[in-house]
Amino acid sequence: MNARRLTLACLLALASAPAWSTDTPAPLQVEWDARLRHEQVDNDAFSRDARADTLCLRLGLRAQFGGGWSGYLEGAGVAAANEHYNSGANGNTEYPAITDPHGTELNQAYVAWQGQAFGATVGRQRLLFDNQRWVGNVGWRQHEQTHDAVALQWQPAAAWTVRYAWLDRVHRVAGRDALAPLARERKLDTHLLNAAFHAGLQQWSGYAYVHEDRDLATASSATYGVRWTGKPAADGFGWTLETARQFDYANNPDHFVHGYWLVEPAWTQAGITGKLGWERLGGNGRHALQTPLATLHAFDGWDDQFTVTPAGGLEDRYVAFNGVFGQHGTAARLGWTVVFHDFRADHGGRYGSEWDGSLGYAFTPALAGLLKAAHYHADGFGRHDTKLWLQLEWKGAQALR
Known part of the structure; x- marks a missing residue:
């Protein structure tokens, strides 16, 4: 307890110090992200609750x-202050x-032009x-997902952005000490x-994600899709519409075509x-559409519950609200979110529901x-589960001057 209080006090004191800022990039700059977290899980499949008190520090050096x-x-x-949880590396499966x-771990190391x-x-x-939804860093977890890659970006006109990346390796959030080798990298x-096109507050994106996993053949797939988003300048109507098709690819021994859509x-x-929201990830009872490089949380x-799509597919019907408690002062710094999900199989019955x-509060x-x-309230899939x-x-x- 004393160590955790000391860490919290240090973070509060350091955060009050002014950070360097200028429009001209510094020749050499130190960047940091420190995150102190308590997480607990009560799952009906286990007789013991899990509790983890962890501190993550990412420290970077940027050079121009x-x-x-x-x-x-x-x-x-x-x-970690304790081992009262199954980290994937400590073997505490109870x-x-x-x-x-x-x-x-080495989180990032790159040269850019x-x-x-x-x-x-x-x-x-x-x-x-x-x-x-398809490619992200899983930033919620303390270890981040990063890639050994070559990434290119081209902006042929002000409204257009074209991105291409070739990935040689993915480093996963379970860390390099995970007991399961495929959970490491x-x-x-x-x-x-x-390719994305912007017009005012609207954006259209088209994508092709051709993914070959050389360590797990059944994870290889090719996904092609389009996405359209719009938002109001202040108050009013906004939307997201997306559709995609996923095919087996490369060394995958399965043969499938699965659909995806979001309204x-x-x-x-x-x-x-x-x-x-209504999101559908197609499945046929034997296998389903997967998003192995996504920020799944x-x-x-x-x-x-659904970081791996069940073989019967998944339909997530949800309603969400978010905002702040006021427009000025302390209330403007206090944000809130409430979401309800109803989960069903694409082919089959109901999985469950979730609140x-x-x-969130911005101190500075x-x-x-x-x-x-x-x-999560189970109704045919998994067990009742509560997380805090x-x-x-x-x-x-x-x-650094």
Whole structure:
């Protein structure tokens, strides 16, 4: 308890210090992200509840070499105050899983060049495409998902952005000490192509994600899709529409064609946004559409029941509201979210339902606190599960002069 209080006090004190900021990039800059989290899980399949108190620190050094060239080097470390959970690396299978093992790793290391219309990044890096439904960094977990990759970006006109990335390897959130080798990292030969067009507050994206997993043949797939989003300038109607098709690819021994679609109308009024969503991931009872490179925690409920799509597929029908408690002062810093999910099989019966909720408070621009909870009620899939998180995160940057 004393160590946790000391860590919290240090974060609060350091976050109050002014961070260096300027429009001109510094030749050398230190960047950090420190995150202290308590997570607990009560799952009916286990006689014991899981509790994890972890501290993650990502520390990076960014260098500007001139002529558009830059480099970035970032290490990450996770410390755990206890082992009362199954981290995937500690072997404590009598507890529910919390995939935040302690340990250190090289998180990012790359060289980049940026010209007026073209840019390239080579090395271990964070990759985020669109809303991260297909490709993301799984930023919620203490260990981040990164890729050994070559990433290119071209902006032929102000309204167009074309991105391409070739992935050689993915480093997963279970960390390099995970007991299951495939949970640590995977060898890939993956090509990602995304073209986006902006017009005012609307955006159209078309993508082709051709993914070969050289370590797990059944994970290889080719996905082609389009996405259309729009949002109001202030209050009013917004929307997200997306559709895709996924095929078996490369060395995958299965043969399938699965569909995906998302319909999400939204309305914003007086700082509060409400959404109705219907997302479908196709399945045929033997296998289903998968998103192995996605930021999965952001989709289909925070309880993470569906990080692997069941063989019968998944339909997630949800209603969500979020906003702040006021427009000025303390109330404007206090944000909230409430979500209800109804989960059903694409072919079959009902899986269950889930309530999610969170309260977030920005103490300073650099320091934020979060209280977050999820409750999954099983009705044919999994077991009843409740999760609670309490978190404090501090981000910043400082020039070295």
